[in-house]
Amino acid sequence: QVQLVESGGGLVQAGGSLRLSCAASGLTFSSYAMGWFRQAPEKEREFVASISWSGRSTYYADSVKGRFPISRDNAKNTVYLQMNSLKPEDTAVYYCAKSKTNWVTNSMRDYDYWGQGTQVTVSS
Numbered sequence: 001q002v003q004l005v006e007s008g009g010g011l012v013q014a015g016g017s018l019r020l021s022c023a024a025s026g027l028t029f030s031s032y033a034m035g036w037f038r039q040a041p042e043k044e045r046e047f048v049a050s051i052s053w054s055g056r057s058t059y060y061a062d063s064v065k066g067r068f069p070i071s072r073d074n075a076k077n078t079v080y081l082q083m084n085s086l087k088p089e090d091t092a093v094y095y096c097a098k099s100k101t102n103w104v105t106n107s108m109r110d111y112d113y114w115g116q117g118t119q120v121t122v123s124s
Contacts, residue, residue: 004098017083029077037111039117089122
């Protein structure tokens with residue numbers, strides 16, 4: 001079955017960087033777009049970034065645009081989220097998700113498999 005396993009979260013000071021990884025298995029990884037979402041305490045899960053099957057197209061939430069580039073390595077079945085210039089408001093559990101299609105999308109309804117999440121905490 002499809003499995004998505006995130007890693008790379010942790011505690012970092014404001015202004016610092018982290019790189020999240022999501023290793024996928026049980027699917028033809030290069031056929032699907034992938035996405036990252038996040039959920040802060042007492043808030044709804046929100047879209048962060050999406051990348052197309054080839055990696056040539058990306059789509060970002062305004063709150064992370066220019067700070068969190070998304071990338072993928074289809075040979076390694078892995079998608080990445082490089083998180084730069086982190087802010088305390090970026091604190092959340094970050095989830096990797098597999099899209100039902102091969103194109104970028106910010107709608108949770110377009111994703112059918114989710115990882116277990118990795119905690120990112122940014123201190124001020």
